[in-house]
Amino acid sequence: xxxxxxxxxxxxxxxxxxxxxxxxxxxxxxxxxxxxxxxxxxxxxxxxxxxxxxxxxxxxxxxxxxxxxxxxxxxxxxxxxxxxxxxxxxxxxxxxxxxxxxxxxxxxxxxxxxxxxxxxxxxxxxxxxxxxxxxxxxxxxxxxxxxxxxxxxxxxxxxxxxxxxxxxxxxxxxxxxxxxxxxxxxxxxxxxxxxxxxxxxxxxxxxxxxxxxxxxxxxxxxxxxxxxxxxxxxxxxxxxxxxxxxxxxxxxxxxxxxxxxxxxxxxxxxxxxxxxxxxxxxxxxxxxxxxxxxxxxxx
Ligand code: SAM
Numbered sequence: 001x002x003x004x005x006x007x008x009x010x011x012x013x014x015x016x017x018x019x020x021x022x023x024x025x026x027x028x029x030x031x032x033x034x035x036x037x038x039x040x041x042x043x044x045x046x047x048x049x050x051x052x053x054x055x056x057x058x059x060x061x062x063x064x065x066x067x068x069x070x071x072x073x074x075x076x077x078x079x080x081x082x083x084x085x086x087x088x089x090x091x092x093x094x095x096x097x098x099x100x101x102x103x104x105x106x107x108x109x110x111x112x113x114x115x116x117x118x119x120x121x122x123x124x125x126x127x128x129x130x131x132x133x134x135x136x137x138x139x140x141x142x143x144x145x146x147x148x149x150x151x152x153x154x155x156x157x158x159x160x161x162x163x164x165x166x167x168x169x170x171x172x173x174x175x176x177x178x179x180x181x182x183x184x185x186x187x188x189x190x191x192x193x194x195x196x197x198x199x200x201x202x203x204x205x206x207x208x209x210x211x212x213x214x215x216x217x218x219x220x221x222x223x224x225x226x227x228x229x230x231x232x233x234x235x236x237x238x239x240x241x242x243x244x245x246x247x248x249x250x251x252x253x254x255x256x257x258x259x260x261x262x263x264x265x266x267x268x269x270x271x272x273x274x275x276x277x278x279x280x281x282x283x284x285x286x287x288x289x290x291x292x293x294x295x296x297x298x299x
Contacts, residue, residue, distance in 0.1 A: 020051060022066045022242055024210065029066070029242040031056060038133050043125035045178045050133040056240055058133055060101055062126070062173055066240045068101050073137055077103035078279040079236040079287065080248055084167055084200045085111050086270075086284060089262020091166040092116070095194065097153030097182065098204075099171030100126030102138035108169070109140045110274050117146050122178050124150040154181040160194040168195055170203035175214055183214065185221050188251070192225050198254035201226075205233060205249035208294045210242045216297045218249055226251035232258045233298065234287035236278070259288050 021030040031053045038058065039050035049061045057070030068076065081104055085091055092115045096104055100121040108117055121127055127150070130138040141148060149156065153172070168191050172182040181187055182203075191201050201222070206214040222231035230252040238246045250258055261267045267281050290298075 020061065020066075022061075022064060024242070027210070027242060029240070031059070031066070031240065033059075039129045041125055041129070043123050045123045045125075048123070048125045048129050050129055059240070060126070060130060060134060063177065065174060067173065068103060068134075068137060069240050070134065070136060072239050073101070073103050074276075075236055075238045075278045076246075077107045077137075078276055079234065080104050080169060080171060080202060080204070081107035082267075082270075082276070082279040083234060083248075083258065083284050083287065084169075084202050084250070086261050086267040086281070087256050087258050088166060088198070088200055089266075093165050094118070094167045094169065095157070095160070095165045096120070096169045096171055097157070098122070098173065098179070099169070101130040101134060102127070102141055104169055104171045105143075105146055106137065106140040108167075109143045109145060111270075114145060117143075118149065119146060120149045120151055120153040120156045122150070122152050152178070154184075154187050154190075157187065157190040157194050160190070162193050163196040163199075165195055166199055168199065168201045170201070172204055174206070174211070183218055183221075185224070188221050188225050192251065192253065195251075195253050198256065200253070200256060200258075201251035203249050203251075205247035207241065207243055207246050208235075208297055209245045212297055215247060219298050222249055222251045226253065232288055233290060233294070234258075235290065235294070236287055259285050 018035045019030040019032055021028050033051040033053050036052055041048050046062045052058050059069035060067040094108055094117045096119040098121055105117055105119050170182055173179040175183040205218055208215045219231055232250050234248050237244055264281055271280050
């Protein structure tokens with residue numbers, strides 16, 4: 001579990017060599033930042049800060065955790081979106097839980113076949129901070145296909161119509177504070193019900209190297225609900241999360257094979273047309289190949 005960072009230093013005191021540290025009890029990742037704090041608001045849910053790193057550009061932190069940076073956000077946002085979109089091939093109705101920075105809906109809405117995306121983010125302060133300071137990430141909030149709801153995603157899926165969605169994306173933070181319930185069996189049971197018979201669930205899956213227990217427990221929950229061979233895991237590299245190795249975890253309700261494509265030529269053409277910088281079809285397939293120690297964690 002990630003811990004509180006060191007005592008927040010007064011940024012006015014320093015002009016150089018100021019570090020923000022995201023850590024658990026054993027290891028940490030630090031990024032130097034410029035000393036300038038663009039946004040620092042304690043919302044009812046968490047402390048929302050926008051800082052700037054010389055290497056990674058402007059970045060969002062929630063409480064004491066890195067969430068996203070201008071420089072590497074595409075690793076996460078392309079990989080949370082496009083593999084499921086390409087494997088399914090006919091996604092029209094999407095529910096996104098969390099994702100307040102806007103990067104996930106930006107990527108999903110690049111697909112012209114998508115008719116509607118409902119995004120439920122608990123903290124309006126995250127949305128406002130990102131619109132103001134991270135406009136390249138919060139770039140699709142004006143898309144007419146997006147319905148943006150500020151509210152609790154856990155409550156939202158409880159009352160969602162059965163079989164409503166082709167794709168359900170859980171773009172939440174670590175299992176602390178408002179996101180704790182985003183790791184419960186009850187929440188994923190409700191997600192399962194909200195998906196249609198060919199639906200796909202994808203969730204921010206934690207790290208098999210940084211927080212093994214949360215990673216393995218989430219997969220056990222998904223295997224229990226969707227089936228033993230219906231909860232594949234993909235890995236991707238994200239430099240600004242501790243250890244750099246992170247995962248997305250899936251729940252497949254029908255018979256879609258996540259390693260393949262509804263139409264590979266169309267997927268390749270999409271990658272070129274949209275100028276994607278992380279996702280491609282080779283990487284899509286490869287991201288489901290797991291090191292043996294990760295396979296062991298999932299047994
Ligand atoms: N997209 C990101 C990235 O690039 O790594 C990080 C995700 S971050 C924006 C996760 C979001 O989930 C936060 O904005 C947080 O407020 C939201 N969240 C946490 N618990 C939630 C809940 N119960 N319902 C809806 N949103 C929630």
